[in-house]
Structure formats: structure tokens, C-alpha cells
Amino acid sequence: MPAFRDFNFKLLVIEKLMYEDKTLTPAFSIAECLKAKGIDDPQLYAYDNDLAYTVLDEARAHFETLEISEELLATVDTLLIDGGLQVYCECSPVWDGEDDLFDVNSLDDLDLLPNLRRIVGAENCGLGVPFKKEILAARGIVSD
Template sequence: MDKSGIFKDFNFKLIVIEALLDKEPLFLEELTDLKNKYLNSFEWYSGNGPIVEIREYLEELTLEAGDLDKVKYLCFDGGNEIYHILKPDWDGEDDLFDVVSVEGFQNLKNLKTVDYISMCYPKVLEPFKQAGIEINY
């Protein structure tokens, strides 16, 4: 469970956060400060997990209704920027960020379209179909 209680799966929350990065969300300044603090001093490493401080921030982050209303489109793709903010050396070759549930998408009242490239099994997206949201494979 995402610690804010909005989404069942933290990895799905990451996809929603990704969708908001270019929409001036309320959390952008704080996230940018964290990126600058930890990524600028980041030394490439291998085998370590996500940057703990950034992960904790994102886990605790409560997405405001105004920001959730901005989400009209989601993209399930291993190349999403949010993954490289969390783990700069992530190569997409493991299931670290795989989505197992989209429960909570009901909070995205303006969601119309989902692009599916990777990051979950197609059956995970079934609730979108049932809600009439277009899925592009």
C-alpha cells in the first residue's frame, strides 16, 4: 500500500507522479530540491537500491486533488523519468518498479488514456478497460 492511502501499489503511484512531473504539481519544488541534493552528489554504484530519502519522500507524499485532476494520460514505460530519479543507475532489467495493481485510479477523475509499453502484465490494466479508459498497446 502507498503510505498516503490513495493507491494500493506504490509503483502505480510512481506512474501517476510521472504523469504530473510536467504539469507543475504542488510537490514539484520539494522533489526538485531532493533531486538536486541527492542526484548531484550521486556516485554511480551497482547493486544498491533506490535512494532512500527520495523513496521515503515519494511514499509519504499525499497527492492533492488538484494535482490528481490534472492527470488525463498515463504511460507505463520503463523509461519513465521517475525511475531514474529514484535509482539513477536503474537499467530496467528487473521488476523493481513493476505495477501489480492500479487500484486507486478512481481518484484520477479525468484519466482518459493509458499507453502500455511495459511495467506490468496486461491483465493489471483490466480495471481501466472496465471503466471505459482507452488503452493503447
């Protein structure tokens, strides 16, 4: 199985496959995960344990070890960058999008997505490092 180097880039791919395309199953739910531990409210749990603006350990462990086949990765032609992604809600139930918690730090994982042609929202995130138009264009990827 291919290995991702950037956890936050992997989350963008998981968003596409698990929550948008619904081809990476079963869909992870932090509420269900915590409920199995006797915790009824993920938001209250995060606040009460000073975890409000972090990735919960349960979500990190699940997503870090989640294997995604080359066949599924080959189906990814578009990625979306947006503070309201479902995968972010599953990782950090009270995250407000006002910090760099989910910033992608490397585009090394682009090699895992041979058919990626478009990244939506890259311009709204400032096209800073690493989403420079030149880097994406050199790979045949449109950013908007």
C-alpha cells in the first residue's frame, strides 16, 4: 500500500474518497468512535479535555493507519481545500478554521495521485507553500 508523507495531504484525499465519493468505506465517525468509549458528546469531550483545537488521538490513529489502495488513489482527479471538510470535523470536532492545524506542508504525495488534474480552493488558501501555481502547473494540475 502506498504511504503518505504529509498527514494533512492524506486528509484531503480521504475527504474525496470517504466522504465525497463514498468509495473508501466504512466512513469514520468520531462520534461513533467516542460513543464506544462511553463518551456521548465529542465537542464537550474536546473542550473538557483541552483538545478543542487539536486532532483527537482516536481520529489521528485511524486516519494515519488507514490504507488506501493504488486503485482508489488512481480515481482521484480533483481535491478540495476548504475549512469545512467533513474529515476535519471528524478529526477536530470544534476546530474553527482559524489556525494552521490542517495546513498541507508538502506536495510530495502528489506522486500517489497519478490522475489528479484539479485542486479547488488552492487560491483561497493563498497559494502559499506548497500550493504554488508553478509547481502544480508543471504536473498538469489546474488550481482555482
